[in-house]
Amino acid sequence: MHIGIFGLSGSGKTTLTSRLGRSHKRFVMISASLLIKNRGGVVQYDELGRQRVVSNQSVLVDAYKEFKVVHHDTMIELHSIIESEEGVIEIEPQILRGLELDLAFFLKLDPCLLSERRVLDLTKKRKLSNALELKYLQERAIEICQVALGKKLTIVDGEQAFRDIEDALSHKLIG
Numbered sequence: 001m002h003i004g005i006f007g008l009s010g011s012g013k014t015t016l017t018s019r020l021g022r023s024h025k026r027f028v029m030i031s032a033s034l035l036i037k038n039r040g041g042v043v044q045y046d047e048l049g050r051q052r053v054v055s056n057q058s059v060l061v062d063a064y065k066e067f068k069v070v071h072h073d074t075m076i077e078l079h080s081i082i083e084s085e086e087g088v089i090e091i092e093p094q095i096l097r098g099l100e101l102d103l104a105f106f107l108k109l110d111p112c113l114l115s116e117r118r119v120l121d122l123t124k125k126r127k128l129s130n131a132l133e134l135k136y137l138q139e140r141a142i143e144i145c146q147v148a149l150g151k152k153l154t155i156v157d158g159e160q161a162f163r164d165i166e167d168a169l170s171h172k173l174i175g
Helices: 015-022 032-036 050-070 093-098 111-120 130-152 162-173
Strands: 002-006 028-031 074-078 082-084 086-089 103-108 151-156
Touching: 002 015, 002 130, 015 028, 015 074, 015 162, 028 032, 032 074, 032 082, 050 074, 050 082, 050 093, 074 082, 082 130, 093 130, 103 130, 103 162, 111 130, 130 151, 151 162
Parallel strands: 002 074, 002 103, 028 074, 103 151
Antiparallel strands: 082 086
16 A cells, blocks of 8 residues: 655654554655655755756656555655745646555645744755745645545644544555
């Protein structure tokens, strides 16, 4: 089973997948950024532009296909929108479809909380956006995922995402 965890930068995808990985040892956790970086792609905020993001996405699809051959159960952190110094770059739905996910979850966070988290996180360089901008970005990111993934996508609230995903996985893994 291959599961995608989507969300804006700073929404808690890494924390969530780490926690899920401790409860579901059969899954191998990976981030799209790591797969791209391991293939020579560039993922640093200040070096991302539209052309680089487009080339990174084809690298991602190929790298993830190979990763899935070796690892039969994966959980991958993904973005449907990439923020760069050049602006917001939307990932084409066919790229997300090309990942061939079995399930996907979008980690939706209150925009005020997301803004606060991003200000406090000094480990990553990113554009400082206010809550209204983040609300729009999050809505657009969800729309892209819905178009690409349809019924495979579940939107989960950031505060109870772990429990919601646990519930979905227990039904899917048992059923």
